[in-house]
Amino acid sequence: MTDPIAPERTPPAMVERLTQPIxxxxxxxxxxxxxxxxxRSAVLKRASLLRGLGRWAEALALYRALLDRDPADRLAHxxxxxxDGAPVRPHADGPTPxxxxxxxxPPAQQERLWHTLRAETARLVPATVGTGYAAPxxxxxxxxxxxxxxxxxxxxxxxxxxxxxxxxEAVLPRLGLTPFAVGTxxxxxxxxxxxxxxxxxxxxxxxxxxxxxxxxxxxxxxxHQVPRLFTGGDLLLFDPPCAGQFDFTRIxxxxxxxIFFQSHHFHTVTRxxxxxxxxxx
Numbered sequence: 001m002t003d004p005i006a007p008e009r010t011p012p013a014m015v016e017r018l019t020q021p022i023x024x025x026x027x028x029x030x031x032x033x034x035x036x037x038x039x040r041s042a043v044l045k046r047a048s049l050l051r052g053l054g055r056w057a058e059a060l061a062l063y064r065a066l067l068d069r070d071p072a073d074r075l076a077h078x079x080x081x082x083x084d085g086a087p088v089r090p091h092a093d094g095p096t097p098x099x100x101x102x103x104x105x106p107p108a109q110q111e112r113l114w115h116t117l118r119a120e121t122a123r124l125v126p127a128t129v130g131t132g133y134a135a136p137x138x139x140x141x142x143x144x145x146x147x148x149x150x151x152x153x154x155x156x157x158x159x160x161x162x163x164x165x166x167x168x169e170a171v172l173p174r175l176g177l178t179p180f181a182v183g184t185x186x187x188x189x190x191x192x193x194x195x196x197x198x199x200x201x202x203x204x205x206x207x208x209x210x211x212x213x214x215x216x217x218x219x220x221x222x223x224h225q226v227p228r229l230f231t232g233g234d235l236l237l238f239d240p241p242c243a244g245q246f247d248f249t250r251i252x253x254x255x256x257x258x259i260f261f262q263s264h265h266f267h268t269v270t271r272x273x274x275x276x277x278x279x280x281x
Contacts, residue, residue: 230274
């Protein structure tokens with residue numbers, strides 16, 4: 001995980017293997033056994049492995065220790081700000097910034113969403129992929145999911161609510177962003193059943209003529225039955241390629257949680273395992 005490997009150019013099978021928790025745990029155990037607590041590089045590697053496992057509190061404790069040791073440590077400062085939910089400087093060193101908001105929708109709105117999507121499950125179609133230079137296509141070697149591209153009833157209330165959340169929760173400064181003019185707003189309902197996943201990608205396109213060219217801010221709202229009836233489906237948010245490391249933050253798909261990050265950052269959805277074909281579970 002700590003070798004200078006560009007995740008987006010790594011074979012998908014290797015990405016899937018290197019990001020498995022059991023592999024990360026092995027790396028962490030070996031590093032913890034032999035590393036010097038005073039070695040900044042070793043501490044950063046341990047913190048990276050911990051957030052790759054989704055153990056944010058332990059990673060934060062290590063970043064805080066580095067910052068206590070050196071208040072000028074820019075990487076530690078950025079990491080502490082991200083996991084504390086504080087503003088970060090634009091283009092700051094450190095992990096890719098993200099914002100997680102738990103218990104996002106009140107119960108009445110959750111019920112409204114479930115009711116609407118239950119009525120529209122027949123309209124779910126296989127999800128597609130595309131580079132911007134070719135028409136979107138189904139490709140199960142890259143993505144397995146089903147989607148509801150447009151739901152007018154959900155869009156009508158969800159997107160205005162989302163914009164209120166962005167302001168109320170100071171999402172932009174927490175991502176290191178300044179206010180910007182909002183153009184096209186997009187909403188897509190996606191369901192991952194057994195075996196569902198999405199290889200490493202980003203939500204922007206390389207073709208200026210493609211609809212995804214101008215994407216700037218990505219959001220994900222997670223909803224599923226409680227207790228959870230599946231495993232997997234984690235969001236892995238990779239550090240900027242300029243960092244030269246295969247490092248990432250694992251984000252658990254918590255029910256009724258909302259995630260924001262900048263659209264150009266590489267991310268992936270880990271493979272889902274579940275006993276049912278019901279996508280609304």
